[in-house]
Amino acid sequence: MDRTVPLLRNLHRALPGLLGPILTESGIHFSLVSEHATAVELCLFDSAACEKESQRIPLTKDADSIWSVHVPNRKAGCLYGYRVHGPYRPAEGHRFNPSKLLLDPYAKALGRTLQWHEALWSVPSGAADQPDQPPDTQDSAPYAPLGKVVDSAFDWEDDRPPAIPWDETVIYETHVKGMTRQHPGIPEALRGTYAGLASEPVIEHLTQLGVTTVELLPVHQVADEYPLYKNGLSNYWGYNPLLFFAPDIRLSRRDAPDPAAEFRQMVKTLHRAGIEVILDMVFNHTAESDLNGPTLSFRGIDNALYYRADPPERDTDFSGCGNTFNLHHLRVRQLVVDTLRYWVDEMHVDGFRLDLAVTLGRGPESFEPEGHFLRDIQKDPVLSKVKWIAEPWDLGPKGYQLSHFPHSWAEWNDRYGQIVRQFWRGDASQAASLMQRVSGSRDLFGSNNRPVHSTLNYVTSHDGFTLEDLVTYEHKYNEANGENNEDGSNDNHSCNYGVEGPSDDPALNALRRQQKRNLMATLLLSAGTPMISGGDEIGRTQKGNNNAYCQDNPISWYDWHLNEEQKHFLEFTRSLIQLRKTHSFNHATFEWFDAAGAAIDPHGPQPADAPFQECLMTSVSxxxxxxxxxxxxxxxxxxxxxxxxxxxxxxxWMDTAHPHSVDQTSSGKPLKFHRVSGRSLTVCIAGTSPVLSENRD
Incomplete structure (x- = not known):
C-alpha cells in the first residue's frame, strides 16, 4: 500500500489519527501533541553516528495542542527527535527540559538505540524528590534514541485473517527469540528473529501440535532498565516499552533494512498456515520508570499529560514499574487506540493481550468496566472485530478485576491454574474448586452471562515456573537475576515429590512425568480457552528460575534436542489438542459423580473427608x-x-499412568468398571469416535 499522501494544510485533521511522521509527495509532515509546551523543535540527524542534530526546525501549535511542520525534500530513512520547551515546575507536574532530545511516541521505527549516560536524566539520579533541584542541562543528543521515518508499503497479496472462532482457539504463548534461538533446523542467520518464527520448522511444529493462535510476548520496541544494564542483563521479555508502534529491532535480522517488513512477512506466513497472531501489549507504563528515571520521551514532551500523578509532583505507580500511563486523558487514549489500529491495519495482527489491563480501565478513582478506554475499543469499527485478552489485575487499589471486562473478551484466569496445581499436588478440599474451573468457571463469569471462552485457562505462563519446573522445584532459584533471589513469587503451588531439582531416580522421574501429563490433560479437557506456555510441550526448563524476564540466554531459550520422553510428551499434547478439536468442550454439559457413580453437586456441601475429594468422575456431553x-x-x-x-x-482412550498410551489401554473392549492408578487421569470415549479411529490408524 502506498502511504505517501499529498501535502495538505493541517494534515493531521485531514487524516484523523495520523499523527507522527507522514510521508507526503514533497517531503515529510511531522506532528506532536503537547498541551503545556511553550515551544517545540524538530531535530534532524544526518546519521545515527552524529552526536548533534544537523538542523532544528520550529513547529507551530494549533488549537488542539498539536504541534506540526512540513519539511520538504526529506524521504524515508530520515532520523529525528524533538526538543520541547516549557516550564520546569515539578510541583505542578511539569518537567520540560529542552536539553534532552526526545523520542516521538508515534515513530514507526527506532533509528538509533539508547546509550546509557548521565545526560539522559533531567535531574541527577535520586534527586527527583528534592523540590529545589534544578534541571540538568547536559545535552542528551549524543546518547538518546532516535526515531526513523519509514515507508510502510508492503505487498500483502491475498492475506486474510484466519478468524478462528473463540470456541476453537488453542493459544500458544511464546517469545520470538526464545522459541527460535537454538532451533537446529532454522538457518543460523534467522534464529531469534521474526523470520525465524516464520521458518518452516517452526510452522511445522505449530501446525502438527495443533495450536491455532500464537500469543507473542511484547514485540514493540523496548529499552532495558538501567539497573539491568549495570548488571550486564537485558529486559528479555520486553515489558518495558519505549516505542509502541515500532517492532523491536532486537528481534529482526541483523541485515534487515526494515524490521516492520520482516514482521509483516512473519504474520503473512503464519496466516497462510492458518495460525493467528496475538500481541502482548504494554500500555500501563513506559521505559522512563519513576521520576528518578531517564527523560527519553513522554516525561519531556508533557509529563502532566502522559503520566498519572497524585500529588502532581509524584508519579502514581499502579504497575510496579515506576509510572502509570494516563489513559484517563483523551490524548493518551488516542495514542493507544492509534497504536492498536496501526498493528491491525498495517501489521495484520489478529488481536491483543493487554498487560495489567486494569490500569488501562481506571477512571479518576478506580477501575471502570464501562470506562472510556474500554468503550473506545468496543465502538471502534476495526478494533471491535479482533480478539481481546485482559490480564485482569494491576497493583493499584481494588486492582483484582477478574470477570469484569467486556462481554466478548477473554481474561487470564489465574484461579484456574492455582486450583489445578493444588488439586494434583494433593492439597486438601480442592474438589469443588476443580469442578468449577474444569466446567468453565461459571461461578466467576456466569453471573454476567459471559461466554465460556471468557475464561482463559492456563497452568503455566511466561511468568512463573515452566511445567517441567513445576514438578521439579518447590523453591525458586532466581539468583541469576541479580536481586538476591528476592524477585519472583514465593507462592508457586509446586511440588518436587521428594527431591529438590533434577534427579536420577527412575521412579521419581516417572511420577513427575505423570504429573505433567495430568496437568496438561486437565488444561486441554476443560471448558474455556486453553493457553499452553510455549516449550512446555517439549519439557522446557528454566532451572528453577520463576522470573526469567532478564535472562536472554539458554535459561529462557528452548532446547530442541529432545530425548525420547520429551518426544512422547509432545505427542501426548498433540493428541489432546486433536481430541479437543473433535469435541465441543465450550458447548458441553459437565456432570460430576463420585467413583461409585453418585451425582455430586459442585455447589453443594463439600466435606473434607468425602471420597470424591480424591476420586471424581466427569461426564462431558x-x-x-x-x-x-x-x-x-x-x-x-x-x-x-x-x-x-x-x-x-x-x-x-487415554490413561496418564501409562507413559506413552493414547488409545492403547483398552484395546476397544467395552467397560463397566475401571481401576484408575494413583495420581492419574483416564479419559473414556463413548462408542466409536473419530479420535479413536485416527489414533488406531
Missing part, C-alpha cells in the same frame, strides 16, 4: 460430539470406578 468420561484420581492409591450406562458404552 455435547451435541454432535461423542460423550466423554473423565476419571480423576489425585490420591496415591488406586481407585475403582463404576462407569455409568451400559458396558458397551465406554472405551478407554
Amino acid at each position: 455435547a451435541d454432535q460430539s461423542p460423550a466423554l468420561l473423565i476419571l480423576w484420581n489425585r490420591g496415591e492409591s488406586d481407585c475403582d470406578f463404576t462407569l455409568p450406562g451400559e458396558p458397551s458404552t465406554w472405551q478407554v
Whole structure:
C-alpha cells in the first residue's frame, strides 16, 4: 500500500489519527501533541553516528495542542527527535527540559538505540524528590534514541485473517527469540528473529501440535532498565516499552533494512498456515520508570499529560514499574487506540493481550468496566472485530478485576491454574474448586452471562515456573537475576515429590512425568480457552528460575534436542489438542459423580473427608460430539470406578499412568468398571469416535 499522501494544510485533521511522521509527495509532515509546551523543535540527524542534530526546525501549535511542520525534500530513512520547551515546575507536574532530545511516541521505527549516560536524566539520579533541584542541562543528543521515518508499503497479496472462532482457539504463548534461538533446523542467520518464527520448522511444529493462535510476548520496541544494564542483563521479555508502534529491532535480522517488513512477512506466513497472531501489549507504563528515571520521551514532551500523578509532583505507580500511563486523558487514549489500529491495519495482527489491563480501565478513582478506554475499543469499527485478552489485575487499589471486562473478551484466569496445581499436588478440599474451573468457571463469569471462552485457562505462563519446573522445584532459584533471589513469587503451588531439582531416580522421574501429563490433560479437557506456555510441550526448563524476564540466554531459550520422553510428551499434547478439536468442550454439559457413580453437586456441601475429594468422575456431553468420561484420581492409591450406562458404552482412550498410551489401554473392549492408578487421569470415549479411529490408524 502506498502511504505517501499529498501535502495538505493541517494534515493531521485531514487524516484523523495520523499523527507522527507522514510521508507526503514533497517531503515529510511531522506532528506532536503537547498541551503545556511553550515551544517545540524538530531535530534532524544526518546519521545515527552524529552526536548533534544537523538542523532544528520550529513547529507551530494549533488549537488542539498539536504541534506540526512540513519539511520538504526529506524521504524515508530520515532520523529525528524533538526538543520541547516549557516550564520546569515539578510541583505542578511539569518537567520540560529542552536539553534532552526526545523520542516521538508515534515513530514507526527506532533509528538509533539508547546509550546509557548521565545526560539522559533531567535531574541527577535520586534527586527527583528534592523540590529545589534544578534541571540538568547536559545535552542528551549524543546518547538518546532516535526515531526513523519509514515507508510502510508492503505487498500483502491475498492475506486474510484466519478468524478462528473463540470456541476453537488453542493459544500458544511464546517469545520470538526464545522459541527460535537454538532451533537446529532454522538457518543460523534467522534464529531469534521474526523470520525465524516464520521458518518452516517452526510452522511445522505449530501446525502438527495443533495450536491455532500464537500469543507473542511484547514485540514493540523496548529499552532495558538501567539497573539491568549495570548488571550486564537485558529486559528479555520486553515489558518495558519505549516505542509502541515500532517492532523491536532486537528481534529482526541483523541485515534487515526494515524490521516492520520482516514482521509483516512473519504474520503473512503464519496466516497462510492458518495460525493467528496475538500481541502482548504494554500500555500501563513506559521505559522512563519513576521520576528518578531517564527523560527519553513522554516525561519531556508533557509529563502532566502522559503520566498519572497524585500529588502532581509524584508519579502514581499502579504497575510496579515506576509510572502509570494516563489513559484517563483523551490524548493518551488516542495514542493507544492509534497504536492498536496501526498493528491491525498495517501489521495484520489478529488481536491483543493487554498487560495489567486494569490500569488501562481506571477512571479518576478506580477501575471502570464501562470506562472510556474500554468503550473506545468496543465502538471502534476495526478494533471491535479482533480478539481481546485482559490480564485482569494491576497493583493499584481494588486492582483484582477478574470477570469484569467486556462481554466478548477473554481474561487470564489465574484461579484456574492455582486450583489445578493444588488439586494434583494433593492439597486438601480442592474438589469443588476443580469442578468449577474444569466446567468453565461459571461461578466467576456466569453471573454476567459471559461466554465460556471468557475464561482463559492456563497452568503455566511466561511468568512463573515452566511445567517441567513445576514438578521439579518447590523453591525458586532466581539468583541469576541479580536481586538476591528476592524477585519472583514465593507462592508457586509446586511440588518436587521428594527431591529438590533434577534427579536420577527412575521412579521419581516417572511420577513427575505423570504429573505433567495430568496437568496438561486437565488444561486441554476443560471448558474455556486453553493457553499452553510455549516449550512446555517439549519439557522446557528454566532451572528453577520463576522470573526469567532478564535472562536472554539458554535459561529462557528452548532446547530442541529432545530425548525420547520429551518426544512422547509432545505427542501426548498433540493428541489432546486433536481430541479437543473433535469435541465441543465450550458447548458441553459437565456432570460430576463420585467413583461409585453418585451425582455430586459442585455447589453443594463439600466435606473434607468425602471420597470424591480424591476420586471424581466427569461426564462431558455435547451435541454432535461423542460423550466423554473423565476419571480423576489425585490420591496415591488406586481407585475403582463404576462407569455409568451400559458396558458397551465406554472405551478407554487415554490413561496418564501409562507413559506413552493414547488409545492403547483398552484395546476397544467395552467397560463397566475401571481401576484408575494413583495420581492419574483416564479419559473414556463413548462408542466409536473419530479420535479413536485416527489414533488406531
